[in-house]
Amino acid sequence: MKYLKNIGKYFIMLGQVFRRPQKRAIFRENLFKEIEELGLKSIGIVAFISFFVGGVVAIQTALNVDSPLIPRSLIGFATKRSIILEFAPTFMSVILAGKVGSYITSSIGTMRVTEQIDALEVMGVNSLNHLVLPKVIAAVSFYPFIVLLAMILGIVGGWVSGFATGLFSSDEYITGIREDFKVYLIQYSLIKTMVFAFMIATIPSFYGFYVKGGSLEVGKASTKAVVWTSIVIIVLNYFLTQMLLG
């Protein structure tokens, strides 16, 4: 019953979020600030993880392809597919749910418990629209670029690991990358990313906005927000895959 109530409350919250901003100049200012906070500041961790995971995927594939009947180009092909289809959109979104989700819940939650949200409301500001809409737009518009970067760096990481370990040659890897290249798979991946980005921005905002109590409750709300965002991403990933590729 509590879960149903929360789902209803979440959709009512979205109704308040998606209103026309009260002042465009302030919305624009907030949007750029959120692009920096949620997007640009995540590039470092995304780049680091993508590069090394791409390398590990390539090495694992190379170590498991030991039959002479299987072409060596499969290493590049398998690395590319696993990075584009799952690692970049889904795995990266779960990582961002942790990093960005906890930031969103704690920042909005702290504003709630220190009465800053009440102060906004008393001024006549639609606080949900003011605080959450720039985050949603920033995440949905910027995360596809982050995921594209993760794809590129993951594939480059796989290629570099070939040099480092000597398990496969550059030519074999590049042949695999070029093999059966489907643009639709990248589109599918970006569509998934935009849906996940929406969840990464809205679910933690929900937990932050409705938190009650003090700093301990804000901490608990952050944990809950990360857990629920990750669960929703994993479940939606299943349905989106079924819908878009099935």
Next chain:
Amino acid sequence: MIEVTDLHKSFGDNHVLKGVTANFKKGDTSMIIGTSGSGKTVFLKCLLGLFEPDNGDICYDGRHYSKMTLKERRELRKEMGMVFQSGALFDSATIENNIMFPLKMFTNHSEEEMLDRVNFVLQRVNLENINNKYPAEISGGMQKRVAIARAIVMKPKYLFCDEPNSGLDPKTAIVIDNLIQEITDEYQIITIINSHDMNSVMEIGEKIIFLKDGLKAWEGSHLNIFKTDNKAVTDFVYSSNLFKKVREVYNKG
């Protein structure tokens, strides 16, 4: 004038306000007093529109809150200024941006005009040269004064203060009290203060409403609060040793 009629508010089984009726006039500094849990903050939040009353009505200069649309309520709130107990300054913004925020949001003034207004209200609360500081970099008393400056920057008709003196030393508390009273007189606004600080009550309580268990138990002014024989009020007032001594001296003549 703010007219409150038979105001009720519950949270689950907890019936916090049980039918409060009160009027607040322009140019008066009114104080809501009472022990913790008496419903003062809930009453104030109902007046601010942060809580929706379960029953009863609040009328702001002839405008009935219960009959207003969401948009009309937001418009009404632009006429309100609020000084929160914690100050509630935006901690990621400078003092200048904190005060300028409502101007940026709701007016079309130029940057220069807004800055002039910010500097004017800062001077009004006796603060200068702190425009570029952050709330964490100034003292609690200064934060309260900045909160008052932000509350009056839009020239409100109604000013609400939730325990504006909490956490302040007695000297600074008197400065804040006097500042609120001066602003009320100067702008002829309706000021409602939530407090359980008897010093403030004696200093500026032109009109006092005493709440007990969600009901108005007494109404009067700082001139007659010591003369009342209402037990709830005397228990509250003379819980302070200082006021007990004052009464002893007074009774001895």
